[in-house]
Amino acid sequence: MQSAPTHGKIHVAVIGGGVIGVCSASWLLREGFAVTIVEPGEIANGSSFGNAGCFNPSSVVPMSMPGNITKVPGWLLDPLGPLSIRWAYLPRIAPWLLRFLQAGSRQRVEKQAAALAGLLRDSPDVYLPLVENAGALDLLRRDGHLMVYLTRADFEADAFAWQLRKRNGIDYTVLERDALWQLEPALSRDYQLGVLLPGNGHTVNPQRFVAALANAFLRNGGQIKRAKVQGFDLTGERLAGLCTDGGIVAADRAVVAAGAYSKQFATQLGDSVPLDTERGYHIIVRSPEASPGLPILDTSGKFVATPMETGLRLAGTVEFAGLEAPPDWRRARNLLKLGKRLFPGLAETYPEDRLSVWMGFRPSMPDSLPVIGYSRRTRDVVYAFGHGHIGMAAGANTGHLVTDLITGKVPRVPVEPFSPQRFG
Numbered sequence: 001m002q003s004a005p006t007h008g009k010i011h012v013a014v015i016g017g018g019v020i021g022v023c024s025a026s027w028l029l030r031e032g033f034a035v036t037i038v039e040p041g042e043i044a045n046g047s048s049f050g051n052a053g054c055f056n057p058s059s060v061v062p063m064s065m066p067g068n069i070t071k072v073p074g075w076l077l078d079p080l081g082p083l084s085i086r087w088a089y090l091p092r093i094a095p096w097l098l099r100f101l102q103a104g105s106r107q108r109v110e111k112q113a114a115a116l117a118g119l120l121r122d123s124p125d126v127y128l129p130l131v132e133n134a135g136a137l138d139l140l141r142r143d144g145h146l147m148v149y150l151t152r153a154d155f156e157a158d159a160f161a162w163q164l165r166k167r168n169g170i171d172y173t174v175l176e177r178d179a180l181w182q183l184e185p186a187l188s189r190d191y192q193l194g195v196l197l198p199g200n201g202h203t204v205n206p207q208r209f210v211a212a213l214a215n216a217f218l219r220n221g222g223q224i225k226r227a228k229v230q231g232f233d234l235t236g237e238r239l240a241g242l243c244t245d246g247g248i249v250a251a252d253r254a255v256v257a258a259g260a261y262s263k264q265f266a267t268q269l270g271d272s273v274p275l276d277t278e279r280g281y282h283i284i285v286r287s288p289e290a291s292p293g294l295p296i297l298d299t300s301g302k303f304v305a306t307p308m309e310t311g312l313r314l315a316g317t318v319e320f321a322g323l324e325a326p327p328d329w330r331r332a333r334n335l336l337k338l339g340k341r342l343f344p345g346l347a348e349t350y351p352e353d354r355l356s357v358w359m360g361f362r363p364s365m366p367d368s369l370p371v372i373g374y375s376r377r378t379r380d381v382v383y384a385f386g387h388g389h390i391g392m393a394a395g396a397n398t399g400h401l402v403t404d405l406i407t408g409k410v411p412r413v414p415v416e417p418f419s420p421q422r423f424g
Contacts, residue, residue: 009034012406013242013251015229015265017041018048019210019391020384021257023399026130026213028255029222031403037214038242038249040228044210046259047391050282050358052304052315053209054145054295055123055201056393058170060116061161062368063388064104082302084331086321093320096276099366109164112368115417117168119370119394119401124201126396131209134216139209143294145200146184148191148342150300152176155193158299162195172197186290186343202295204309206392225249229258231268232381239380253406254381260323260361262371262385269375271420275386277323278362281332282315283339284308286354290345301338310356314339323361332357364388372401372418382406383420 010033014025017039029035037043075083085093103112124142131140149155155174165172173196180194181187187194203209218224227244232254234240241250256265260277288311295306303316314335319328336355340346363386365371370386382405384398397413404411 010252011036011250012253012255013038013249014255014257015242016257016259016262017043017214017224018046018257018259019044019206019395020259020387020398021255022210022214022217023130023395024255024257024384024402025222025399026217027399027403028406029217029220031407033406035217036223036225036249036251037217038225038227038229038244040226043214043224044207047280047360047362048210049207050280050315050360051206051392052282052295052306052313053203053206053308054304054306054392055127055203056145056197056390057117057120057123057199058145058165058172058197059120059390059393060113060168060170061164062103062109062112062116064100064366064368065109065161066104066106068104069101082317084317084319084328086319086325089321089325092322093276096274096366099274103367106160108367111417113164113168115369115414116390118413119397119418120390121169121397121413123393123397126400130213130216130396133220134212136209136212139203139205139212140201141204141294142201144196144198145202145295145297146194146196146292147297147299148180148187148194150191152193154299155195170197171199184292184296186292186345187296188342188344191342200295202306203392204307229265232265234378237378237380239378252380255384255402255406256375256381257384259385259391260363262363262383266371266375266383266420269377269381271376271383272423273371273386273420274366274423275363275371276320278364278388279319279321279327280315280360280362281317281319281327281335282313282358283332283335284311284313284356285336285339285346285350286311286356288312288343289347290343292343296342298338298342301341303335303338305339305342312339327359329357329359332359362388362391369418370394370398371420372398372415373420374405376421
C-alpha cells in the first residue's frame with residue numbers, strides 16, 4: 001500500500017487530471033488538505049486539451065430547449081450539421097435522448113438556467129487566484145465573446161434564450177451590420193447581427209492553462225500519481241483508499257472528476273446517473289489568413305472559432321457514438337468548411353502541415369447540469385463530473401463547491417440542482 005502523505009492532515013485523492021480535477025485539487029490544497037491527483041495519462045489530455053477554451057458566465061442556456069425536437073431531424077440530415085448519431089449507438093443513447101427532450105420544457109429550462117448561472121458566475125474572476133499563483137496570466141484573455149447571426153430574424157427566434165441570459169444577470173450588446181463588421185473585419189458580410197458578451201473570457205491554450213495550474217499545485221505541495229483507478233477501498237461507509245492498477249492509494253476522502261469515464265465509479269457507489277459522452281471535434285489552422293480578435297460562436301453552425309497561440313481553433317459539433325468507436329474525421333474537416341463560411345479570407349485549401357485535428361469526449365448530462373454532490377454510499381466521496389460544454393467555464397467554481405462539501409461548509413452556491421440522486 002502506498003502511504004498517504006498526510007502529516008496529520010486529511011488526505012484527499014482526486015480522480016482525474018482535467019480542469020475539474022485540477023481546480024478541485026488546487027482549492028483543496030489551499031484549504032489545508034493533503035491532496036493527490038490520480039490520473040492514468042497526461043494532465044489536461046482529454047476534453048481539457050481540445051475544447052474551445054471559453055470561460056462563459058453567459059452559458060446559462062441549457063442544450064435542450066423548447067422546440068428542439070423539431071430541429072433534430074434537420075441537424076441529422078445536414079452533412080455540416082451540429083449533430084450526428086452513429087446508428088449502431090442509437091439503442092444505447094435512446095434513453096438519454098428521451099431524458100434530453102424531456103428536460104427541454106420551459107419550466108425545467110428556467111430552473112436549469114438559474115442553477116447554471118450560480119455555477120458560472122464571474123468565471124474568469126474566480127480563476128484569478130489560481131492563475132496568478134501559477135504565473136499564467138499570459139494565457140488568460142478578458143476580451144469578451146461574440147455570438148453571430150445570419151439575420152435579425154434568426155436572432156429574434158432565439159428570444160427565449162436571451163431572456164434567460166438577461167434574467168440571470170448576463171450583460172450584452174446587440175451589434176448590427178456596420179457596427180458588427182467594424183468590430184470584426186474578418187467576418188463574412190453574410191452575418192448581419194452579433195451579440196457582444198463582455199463578461200466572458202478565454203484561454204489561448206486550454207492544455208497549457210490547465211497544465212500550468214497543475215504545475216503550481218505540485219510546487220505548492222500536491223502530488224500527482226500516474227495510475228488507473230479501478231474502484232474504492234471501503235470499510236462500511238468509510239473510505240480507506242482507491243484501488244488502482246498500481247496498488248492502493250490511501251485516502252480519507254475522494255473526488256470523482258474523471259469526466260466521461262466517471263459513470264463506472266458512480267455505479268460502484270450505488271448511484272445511477274445518465275451520463276453519456278458527446279464526442280466533440282476541433283480543427284486548428286496554423287497561421288490563418290483571417291482570424292477574429294475574440295471567440296465567435298456561429299449560431300447557425302453551432303461551433304466556436306477561438307484565436308489561440310497555436311492558430312485558429314474551430315471547435316464544436318456533437319456526435320453520439322460512445323467511448324469506443326473510432327473518430328469520424330470528416331466532422332473535423334466539416335468545421336473547416338464552416339470556418340470558411342464565417343471567415344471568407346481563409347484559404348480554399350491547406351497543406352496538412354498547417355492543420356491539426358482532434359476528437360474528445362464531453363461528459364454530458366441530459367439536463368445540462370453537472371453532477372456535484374456526495375455519493376449515495378458514503379459522504380467520503382464527492383462527485384464532480386458531467387459538465388458537458390461548460391467544463392472550462394465551471395472549473396474554478398466547481399472546485400470551490402467540492403472543497404465546501406469536503407470541509408462540511410454550506411456551499412457558496414446551492415448544490416441541490418446538481419445532486420447525483422436527482423434521477424432517482
